[in-house]
Amino acid sequence: MEKRGKILVAVLLITVMFLSVWGGFSFAQEGKKLVFGYIAYSRKDVWNNYSILAFEYAAKKKGIETIVLDPEGNLEKAVAAMEDLIAKKVDGISVFTITPELDVTLYEMAKKAGIPITFENSLPADTSLDYISCVACQYDDIGYAAGKFISEKYPGSKLFYVMGAPGMGITELYEQGLHKALEEYGTVELVGTQPTDWGAEKAMNVTQNAIQSGLQFDVIFANNEQMATGVINALKDAGLFGKVKIVATGGGPHGLEMIAKGEIDATMSAPVSLQGLLTFKNLYQYVVKGVKPEKFIPLPIIPITKENLAEAIPWEVTDETYERAVAYIGGLD
Template identity: 50%
Template sequence: MRRPLLILMVAAVIIALLVTLGLSGCKKAKTAETTAAAAETTAAPAETTAAAAETTAAKKLVFGNLPTSLSDEWNGYSVENFKFAADKKGVEVQVIDAGWDGAKQLANFEDLVSKEVDAIAVFIWTPESGEQYAQIAKEAGIPIFFENTKLSSDLIEYTFKGDYVFNVACEYDNIGYEAIKWLDTEYPGCKIFYVRGQPGMGIVEAYEAGVERAIAESTSGTTIAIRRDTQWDTQTSQPEVADIIASGKKFDAIFANNEPVAQGAYNALKDAGLEGTIPIIATGGGPTGLKQFDAGIIDATVASPVSLQGLWLFKAMWLYCSQGIEPPNKFIPLPNMVITKDNLNENIPWPASEDLFKYVGGLDSW
């Protein structure tokens, strides 16, 4: 009787061991399966992150830039600096020149909208024209940025109607003020011939506000004796000045609204045998102006570095489109100062270089 019982006991022990080993094997297998699944789960977010990074890297920003005319030195150097900064950030820039044709510039704008670029910068003729661009951009969902003309100004009693992200331009009234103030200081009581640009853009009108302010502050009797309008160039300014000289009207100083206008004024004076007898102050401070100092064409210029206009414009677009950062101020004015032969080293250059980035606080933050 004991032998069968012993056999049964041994069998029970063997069965128990087999069951234990079987359960242990299942647990190890399940643990391995769970570990593998967890590894797969962990890998998924990593793959997602990598894919997102790859997508971001593959997404190259494309900015549109619409100049009024690249033949214009002022406009051209703004675009040069814009493209220079864009190249440093790996941004593609599509520049379409309007060649002084307003209708063509609008058509160029609509072309960029159809291409669905990430943002568009427009060098505008007038605040009013900017409103049309702003409306089209809003309907297309494309952020728009403006340069060259201040959109809203109490000086010309104009409030811009439309949405935009950023605007950079000269405070032209301050430039006009500085020019007349310099003439009043250096040539007290002078009779100034103001050779203006083209009215109707809001620019000459702003200049006039500064000019009148300086005249009002004069205690020496300095006046604006003559005004003539031009197309902002040498070709139209020279005959205007020649006509005044021929008329016999008296003036003893010239304020030219930019350096090409100053060239035309100088040419007319030279043709009349008056070269070197009438001081000329211009505006700009660009390469043309610096050459004019060497040639004795101008005596001073109110410098405004358009290089910074292009850089601020790009910076605003870059931060907005790459990081969603809006500029702290929707408008930034360019600095200006009177430059003569005595302080040429203080002039901020127009040609593009990384050295200019410091003047706009770099490109990576406001």
């Protein structure tokens, strides 16, 4: 009888160990003060910084301490940051991708230490790895959303595409999505495409060149809101501002301000605040509850115009915007 009791205790201990360490990663113990680590790309990067702020805000709401380390885009510093978080024995780690290949290295380090890890902004080079999830834009979907919006809103128009810098992979995806929508709807003619360096000055120059060449267009799709600023300047110089519709992407503070002022007509908003909140949610639910989300979660795309500006999810998470942003992603729990 005593022997059977010892066997039962041993089985129970093994079961508890299995439940608390599953797939090489530890789940949190009830009542334990949790600490989440975050390895940034660079806090100087506006997109990354807004995501970090949303992550930190949600963590604070849930009573979780955060340690944010900024390698400033340096691969060696990112590895050192992972070593630091492992030494501090954090309960979970989020990584904002610097390179997909580095993600694999950081994953292996976290796995060896038994710490759950999740990624944001780009998929790791090896998507077969057992990380929690990845939240990122699907740039072809954003391009498609822009093409769909323009096709439905401005049928019969001639479109000039002021695109980002080729060779990054991102720009090509935007272009593929845009072309797909234009072909499917067949209501808009794409009359020209000009690459830029993602900046306002280059966007202004290519728009000025298109105007001076005699190219006829009545809608411009600018690949981001900074570029839209350059497009606006070119149109103003040519006396065409207000006559040519402008559609951009982003949904950042400056973009929403331009919509409010009537300077651009629409933006395909992909709120980075939701990226930070979703990334936190994935890590939180896994560490606290052992719930694993979808392995890839695309950032929502919300077309914003002056008519639905009040529905925009700001990039900045504040006391006023937090509840609406969290509700949009179905809560944190």
